[in-house]
Amino acid sequence: MSTPEVSVVMSVYNGAQSLVRTLDSILAQQAVELELIVIDDGCDDGSGRLLDELAARHPRMRVVHQDNTGLTRALIRGCGMARGAFIARHDAGGDVSMPGRLARQAAIMRDRPECTLTSCGTRFVGPEREVLFAVAQQPDELEQGLARLHVDRIRGPSHHGSTMFRRAAYERVGGYRAALRFAQDLDLWLRLSEVGRCIAEPELLYEAQLTMGSISHRHRPDQIRIAARIISCAAARRSGGSEAALLADIP
Numbered sequence: 636m637s638t639p640e641v642s643v644v645m646s647v648y649n650g651a652q653s654l655v656r657t658l659d660s661i662l663a664q665q666a667v668e669l670e671l672i673v674i675d676d677g678c679d680d681g682s683g684r685l686l687d688e689l690a691a692r693h694p695r696m697r698v699v700h701q702d703n704t705g706l707t708r709a710l711i712r713g714c715g716m717a718r719g720a721f722i723a724r725h726d727a728g729g730d731v732s733m734p735g736r737l738a739r740q741a742a743i744m745r746d747r748p749e750c751t752l753t754s755c756g757t758r759f760v761g762p763e764r765e766v767l768f769a770v771a772q773q774p775d776e777l778e779q780g781l782a783r784l785h786v787d788r789i790r791g792p793s794h795h796g797s798t799m800f801r802r803a804a805y806e807r808v809g810g811y812r813a814a815l816r817f818a819q820d821l822d823l824w825l826r827l828s829e830v831g832r833c834i835a836e837p838e839l840l841y842e843a844q845l846t847m848g849s850i851s852h853r854h855r856p857d858q859i860r861i862a863a864r865i866i867s868c869a870a871a872r873r874s875g876g877s878e879a880a881l882l883a884d885i886p
Contacts, residue, residue: 639670639695641737641799642717645725646674646709651682653729653844655689660731662693666738669723671696672713677703707819711811717802720744724820726796729764729844736840740799743834751804751831752777752824754792755840762846770794772835781828784870786863795820797841804830814885817854818862825869861885 643661647654661671673690675683675698683700690696699712714722721744723737736755743753756771770793772780780790792798798820808826811819827833864885868878 637668639668639719641667641669641721641723641741642714642719642802643669643671643723643725643737644674644710644713644717645672645727646676646706646713647678647682647686647727648676648703648706649678649680649682650728651678651680651685654682654685654727657725657727657730658689658696660733661725661737662695663734664732664737665734667741668719669695669737670718672716673698674709674713675700676705676709677701705816707811707815708813710819711813714802714805714810720802721799722802722805723799724796726794726843728846730796731842733840733842737799739836739838739840743836744799744801747832747834749832750801750834751827752792752798752800752833753836754794754797754799755836756838757793757797757841757843758839759843759845762844764844767845769839771837771839773837774834777835778828778833781824781833784866784873786859786866789821789862789866791821791824792835794841794843796843798824800827801831812882814882815861815865817858818865821862822865822868825865826872829869829872 673686686698690698740753744750758769759767761767783789804827811823815822868881871878
């Protein structure tokens with residue numbers, strides 16, 4: 636098997652009813668060599684069996700089954716398996732990538748070797764896939780947003796699943812940090828922004844389905860609290876100080 640350019644990494648915990656739509660949108664991407672790494676994080680609703688059936692038909696898809704560890708640790712495992720020069724994130728839960736998403740983002744990474752992180756615009760839809768709102772950024776807005784080290788002013792990518800980052804940079808900064816149950820994405824983006832450029836693709840190329848049971852909905856206060864601590868860590872690093880004490884007591 637040839638080495639892929641892009642490794643798409645996804646963690647799945649149940650949600651079998653929406654998996655096929657999500658996975659089909661990734662495997663249908665054209666003009667880019669890709670592999671799809673899916674971590675079955677302790678699914679108990681038949682998702683694991685469905686993933687195995689799909690992987691048997693799609694040689695670019697690799698599935699790992701494990702006991703439930705939570706999103707962060709599942710992503711660490713998936714990114715550790717990645718062979719591509721670029722890692723693209725994707726969420727399950729009914730999210731889909733629009734045609735051309737991976738090719739467009741890979742082109743940015745190829746053409747801009749200083750770029751460590753890119754994202755695209757996201758259309759947010761409801762349970763019946765009704766359009767709710769959209770979030771998009773101009774190319775320079777992503778880097779500018781990550782430079783605002785205040786919890787009320789910082790602006791990251793449109794969605795965790797909309798991002799692609801350079802694998803070498805991910806490894807250089809230490810990847811996702813296992814100690815962070817929430818806001819692990821913001822923590823990674825901030826560290827990637829410290830070793831290269833962050834460039835947004837303004838086109839809406841990702842669609843995220845919002846549900847009442849999502850991690851963001853159920854744990855919003857925890858996310859805000861941990862995000863504030865992560866921002867303090869970034870401020871400490873950027874001023875030449877140590878973040879160790881700030882990280883030590885994050886629950």
